[in-house]
Amino acid sequence: MTPALRPDVRAFLDLVSASPLARLGDYGIEEARAISNQMRSPPPDPGSVRVSDTSFTHPGGDIALRCYDPGTSHTSTPLMVYFHGGGFVMGDLDSHHQLCLTLAAGVGLPLVSVAYRLAPENPWPAAPDDAAAAARWLAVHGAELFDTETTGLVLAGDSAGANLAAVTARALADTPAACPVLAQCLLYPCVSLDPTTRSMRENGEGLFLTRTALDWFTAHYRAPSDSPRYNLLAFDQAGMPPTLLVTAEFDPLRDEGRAYAARLAEAGVSVTYQEVRGHIHGCFGFAPAIRSTKRDVDRAIAALGVLLS
Template structure:
């Protein structure tokens, strides 16, 4: 029903939502404005806040509304990635020796799991022609920093060491993720002994030590709020450790060894400026990086691809960048 509502003609949706939303020289996509209205009508639900269990149930419920799989079948199986639970996605007909994406789900290091990000993993697997290993890292507050970053690194190292068993090319292994998962992928890119071959970062959290302008501009009314970010941060990492590179990879001393990167930010996202600052530091370090601001979208757009329109366009672009980066990029590592 939700997807049917989004299929309404644009003039009808504009009549329903009213005037366009403009901020910082950007105009919010009509579909995003429509989605925010529907969320308000359902009842103002915060992404975080309250109890941890309630926040986790809320994200799972929201993703259930968006459940949809690509037309091409994808089989899955459980993997023990060096003691870290994971799920391997293999599109039908994909030959052995394909590239592999090690994916870390978002959710502020506190919520989210393999199921909340099942749809985006399937989409990337099919449209980038890759296997995807989705990592079920430990969550805070039960397992605060550095548990998530440790699990992220262990799972990546497992993938490198066991690529053949996973049906993958050991010389074409990417890391990727959204939000907190993008943070973990960036941490692996900084810390891994064997540098990944590519990084796919959706609106990553890259610096927990300071507040940037986008957090003030978009900290209320655009899905991820400033209060949410405080709630997540307080449960994940104590303030005195937030400048650690394994929490804030933007602050790493040397980014010269980071892999080629596609980094997508959202225009109406509190995390926008720190993601773009990370891309700028990569460029300064000589790393090939494609920064793409999806200026009319908001935080979380990767999981919203089943709604079509601009959501799907943005994720399709990212999948194309991943496919190009892994199939056309360097195929050897020292």
């Protein structure tokens, strides 16, 4: 059977194709960010999740954090640390607010979203520097933010943020933080941007994330393609934490996500792999607009719960 987009995904893409978002790589940084911001849904009702903002300082500067407390009554709990996507160039605490609310409530863990520095104003390695510094700071100070003992970290992110989560997991495996990394949750990760994969060839045009946009992001981020602080296939996977890895069927990054899941499994890492059928890159962030996505988010949340248990 020939793979097919879901009807509500196709309807969403039809809307995007008529908007400037379809030509994101043709614009300057500020204009592209403004176009991306226009896609944001109104701030959702946080429900039972308590939300607050704070920050910390490290040698790279002040890093803003947003804390999500689901209100679970535990004296000790893991802490989820979330790194947003956006090609290392776009995105912030507001762009992924809806998804972070959903994850905190669904998994039932306190969550902190990290506003790492963006390229091109702060090119690589500013983002992985900030990500590692945030994880280490939260390993020490998470208890103060949520009034509960932090038993370990769950490093999570989508796309570029998933890349940062894995790079940070490797850094903390090599030089441990004040508490262990218990798991990583990687949503349609940027792994190496290999241009030769089948998914890159077949899904690189007309399916939201394009090869033109990927080249644009890469040129601004300026990371060495073979650096283990960027290319997830360039470092030893031994000792990496149990992993939930999610890809999307019509994502140009699909095949490198599959390859990374296989590489982790070959190294003896416990891997739960899910592929969201009939969907595109960034799918979890589109849940308010593409209603069928809710079941995929729920399935990932359930798998993460099993992984942590």
